[in-house]
Amino acid sequence: DVKVTQSSRYLVKRTGEKVFLECVQDMDHENMFWYRQDPGLGLRLIYFSYDVKMKEKGDIPEGYSVSREKKERFSLILESASTNQTSMYLCASSLGSFAGVYNEQFFGPGTRLTVL
């Protein structure tokens, strides 16, 4: 069974703290994605990775960085958390590059981050 897990369901941090959100997939997927989900704004892509140590900025990368040292693990880092980063964070993964074949993104359960 396909599985994407995220390290925490709920997290509370203080302004200025460094925050690590971890995501692990067990499907040997090449692509991994980090989104944030806010009411009225839907899912917005922060960063994605198409291979180990490879990363690309999404639509809203400011204030975030990522790390992918192993194929199955993709970390989102908030270097200095701010209150406007309070959100639901969703990780997803998908198979690699097969031309002409759509690859479904599989999502984790999400981490609800509150920055005080």
Place this chain on the structure above:
Amino acid sequence: QKEVEQDPGPLSVPEGAIVSLNCTYSNSAFQYFMWYRQYSRKGPELLMYTYSSGNKEDGRFTAQVDKSSKYISLFIRDSQPSDSATYLCAMSATTAGGTSYGKLTFGQGTILTVHP
């Protein structure tokens, strides 16, 4: 203007009703159209996938794509309380084989409640 627009609702219908969910988009390069369903406190799961224009049916669910109008729809027949969820449309210009690695652009999501 957002690339993908979706009425966030909320939408409340009685059990057995026909539900129509819609998205419009502005990027004519989009070719792959998806509907994801997200239950409360869960990550989104793929519900329907359509390539280019046309209809696709799966049980009580029908997805329609009209590329000439840049408009997609999801119809739910004989709606059930278990259909209560947030429905997200998503679109992609390429497959995972393209340079965007299957990157999806999501609508804002529509919150649907089906009451008994």
